[in-house]
Amino acid sequence: MLSHILRRLLATVxxxxxxxxxxxxxxxxxxxxxxxxxxxxxxxxDDIARLRIALALDQPFLTRFGLWLSGVLQGDLGTSVFSxxxxxxxxxxxxxxxxxxxxxxxxxxxxxxxxxxVLAAARAGGMLDRTVMSLAVLGFSMPVxxxxxxxxxxxxxxxxxxxxxxxxxxxEGLWPFLRHLALPALALGLAYAALIARITRTxxxxxLNQDYIRTARAKGLSETAVLVRHGLRNAAVPVVTIVGIGFxxxxxxxxxxxxVFNLPGLGRLTVDxxxxxxxxxxxxxxxxxxxxYVLINLAVDLSYGLFDPRIRR
Amino acid sequence: MTxxxxxxxxxxxxAGNARRHPGIAVGTLxxxxxxxxxxxxxxxxxxxxxxxxxLQRLQAPGAGFWFGADLIGRDVFxxxxxxxxxxILVGLAVAATSLSIxxxxxxxxxFVRWVDALLMRVMDGLMAIPSILLAxxxxxxTGASLGNVIIAISVAEVPRVAxxxxxxxxxxxxxxxxxxxxVAGTRFPLLLWRHVLPNTLxxxxxxxxxxxxxxxxxxxxxxxxxxxxxxxxPSWGNIIAEGRVVFQFAPHIVLFxxxxxxxxxxxxxxxxxxxxxxxxxxxxxxA
Numbered sequence: 260m261l262s263h264i265l266r267r268l269l270a271t272v273x274x275x276x277x278x279x280x281x282x283x284x285x286x287x288x289x290x291x292x293x294x295x296x297x298x299x300x301x302x303x304x305d306d307i308a309r310l311r312i313a314l315a316l317d318q319p320f321l322t323r324f325g326l327w328l329s330g331v332l333q334g335d336l337g338t339s340v341f342s343x344x345x346x347x348x349x350x351x352x353x354x355x356x357x358x359x360x361x362x363x364x365x366x367x368x369x370x371x372x373x374x375x376x377v378l379a380a381a382r383a384g385g386m387l388d389r390t391v392m393s394l395a396v397l398g399f400s401m402p403v404x405x406x407x408x409x410x411x412x413x414x415x416x417x418x419x420x421x422x423x424x425x426x427x428x429x430x431e432g433l434w435p436f437l438r439h440l441a442l443p444a445l446a447l448g449l450a451y452a453a454l455i456a457r458i459t460r461t462x463x464x465x466x467l468n469q470d471y472i473r474t475a476r477a478k479g480l481s482e483t484a485v486l487v488r489h490g491l492r493n494a495a496v497p498v499v500t501i502v503g504i505g506f507x508x509x510x511x512x513x514x515x516x517x518x519v520f521n522l523p524g525l526g527r528l529t530v531d532x533x534x535x536x537x538x539x540x541x542x543x544x545x546x547x548x549x550x551x552y553v554l555i556n557l558a559v560d561l562s563y564g565l566f567d568p569r570i571r572r
Numbered sequence: 573m574t575x576x577x578x579x580x581x582x583x584x585x586x587a588g589n590a591r592r593h594p595g596i597a598v599g600t601l602x603x604x605x606x607x608x609x610x611x612x613x614x615x616x617x618x619x620x621x622x623x624x625x626x627l628q629r630l631q632a633p634g635a636g637f638w639f640g641a642d643l644i645g646r647d648v649f650x651x652x653x654x655x656x657x658x659x660i661l662v663g664l665a666v667a668a669t670s671l672s673i674x675x676x677x678x679x680x681x682x683f684v685r686w687v688d689a690l691l692m693r694v695m696d697g698l699m700a701i702p703s704i705l706l707a708x709x710x711x712x713x714t715g716a717s718l719g720n721v722i723i724a725i726s727v728a729e730v731p732r733v734a735x736x737x738x739x740x741x742x743x744x745x746x747x748x749x750x751x752x753x754x755v756a757g758t759r760f761p762l763l764l765w766r767h768v769l770p771n772t773l774x775x776x777x778x779x780x781x782x783x784x785x786x787x788x789x790x791x792x793x794x795x796x797x798x799x800x801x802x803x804x805x806p807s808w809g810n811i812i813a814e815g816r817v818v819f820q821f822a823p824h825i826v827l828f829x830x831x832x833x834x835x836x837x838x839x840x841x842x843x844x845x846x847x848x849x850x851x852x853x854x855x856x857x858x859a
Contacts (some may be wrong), residue, residue, distance in 0.1 A: 277697020278576050285709050396845065400838035402789055404796055405811065405830035412823055423820065513703035515793055529705070533712055533799045542713050545705040558657070 260564065267560050271553050274277060278549045279331065279495055282542055283324055286314070291458055298536070314538070336543035341535040344541035349528060356426050357513055357524035360447065363440050364509060367448030369502070375452075376459025376498075377486055383464060398453025403512045407446035407519040414442060426520040443520045447512045451505055458501040463495035469493070495566035502557030510548050589850040596850065599843030606728040610656035617650035621806045627790050633824050640824035642814060652829045658807035659788045659836060662722055666725045666787035669726040674733020675772065679764070681742025683736060683845055692738070695731035703728030703786075705791060711799040721800050729783050736779055740772050774851040781844035783836045792833050808833045 295302075302310075310316075315323050330337065336346035380389040417422040419444050425433040466472065467490055475489045491498075517526035525544055528564040532540035586595035590595060609616060631641040639648035644730045681691045698706075744750055752766050758766075794800030795796045795809025803810055808829040815825025
């Protein structure tokens with residue numbers, strides 16, 4: 260088991276290395292002088308020169324990469340060209356809303372998708388199955404922001420139950436925190452739920468055809484026990500895999516959702532950085548999310564052993 | 573698949589599958605209508621999409637303005653109709669670019685052992701970077717333009733195509749008919765043309781529809797957050813971004829292009845799902 264974990268851990272090193280190289284070299288691969296592009300149209304010669312030094316564009320590529328990488332490994336993601344503050348500090352300030360939104364969306368997605376996916380598979384071909392699967396296709400065809408605006412229109416503008424936008428930190432009380440989080444998490448969670456529900460159904464259909472399901476039914480187990488203990492448990496590997504892969508969807512969704520609902524999270528930080536042409540911030544956030552994505556998929560990989568003892572080698 | 577050399581048989585195959593997989597028929601129909609509307613946009617749109625009419629600003633949908641007017645009185649219907657062109661253009665261009673580059677990398681990876689490990693590590697790394705952020709970073713550096721949007725989205729899609737083609741090549745290489753062809757002295761280009769490429773066709777077609785859908789969505793998201801198509805061009809994401817601030821009292825500016833966007837992605841997804849079920853290619857995955 261330990262050697263399995265170690266092997267998987269080592270396998271992430273080349274991936275993370277490529278991520279680092281790509282994220283870093285983007286600045287150099289793009290045509291033209293990045294300092295001129297980043298400085299914007301109204302920039303003076305001085306601004307451009309200052310930016311060139313701030314980004315160390317006057318240094319040779321490898322020197323610069325070495326400096327940058329050793330900084331990153333020590334937790335230094337560079338300095339924002341706009342606010343002159345460390346990127347890690349800016350990220351730390353914006354972490355709470357993003358973590359809250361992501362976890363809430365994940366919880367909503369799993370809570371909706373697993374039961375619906377299992378039921379759809381159990382009643383394959385029936386009304387429930389067709390309804391759930393149609394909603395699922397609709398769910399990931401509708402962009403998060405369109406869904407978000409429809410939800411705002413219904414729950415905030417028409418019914419007035421929930422705030423239109425904004426964020427309340429959890430320190431200001433659980434109720435206001437949840438009220439502000441509800442709609443963004445629902446908008447983001449629904450698309451993710453659609454993806455998970457489809458895979459759950461497919462995986463369950465495969466499992467339900469197995470002999471041991473027939474045996475479980477024959478020995479008189481209740482339908483719930485058959486579906487959950489014998490069915491879902493054996494369908495866990497593909498389901499967990501899509502939860503991990505779908506995390507990428509969640510990340511891009513975060514950027515959009517935070518913009519729609521005006522949440523001061525990492526997505527908002529990224530969008531503000533685009534408008535201010537603050538490349539170090541974009542670079543830092545991209546690196547952080549990519550590393551997170553790799554780690555989450557590593558965790559998914561390792562979790563297979565929990566569901567399927569055959570994988571624990 | 574075998575029947576496709578004869579055009580009438582291909583049509584019959586399509587018609588038969590459209591009946592068994594209604595998604596193909598519905599998706600194709602909706603998409604065809606949208607393509608026609610986009611092509612005929614200058615004739616369908618009652619006004620110039622960038623014509624400003626300050627007196628009509630924020631007007632609700634009605635007789636003069638079917639989808640209402642935006643903040644500076646431009647006709648949302650005309651802008652939405654023209655926006656379809658951008659979405660279709662981006663979808664097609666990204667699908668063509670990422671399919672052809674991915675095909676090349678996948679073939680190279682599948683046939684040339686020593687570059688395989690290297691190429692696949694690079695692809696793994698690219699896949700780990702969330703596509704929106706990769707595109708945002710590229711756009712921040714190159715500036716907003718339609719071409720850059722297409723390139724940025726394509727870069728994010730290439731790894732998936734390359735992996736797909738590589739797995740097809742690896743499984744095909746082991747097939748008896750390929751071994752027989754090699755033994756019979758078939759030259760590599762002919763082997764590629766006759767045995768390998770035809771087998772990549774079905775999975776690439778299905779993957780292509782999913783790429784189209786995801787490119788249309790990504791372009792809209794990028795334009796919405798200000799890192800996509802320049803604001804001077806009416807694209808669905810741009811129209812929605814402009815309507816964002818007045819959403820509470822003029823929701824039509826956001827809703828109409830939003831629904832058009834959802835409808836297009838839905839149609840393409842239905843088509844893709846239908847094609848996948850009909851052609852049953854292994855290896856294709858959406859996410």
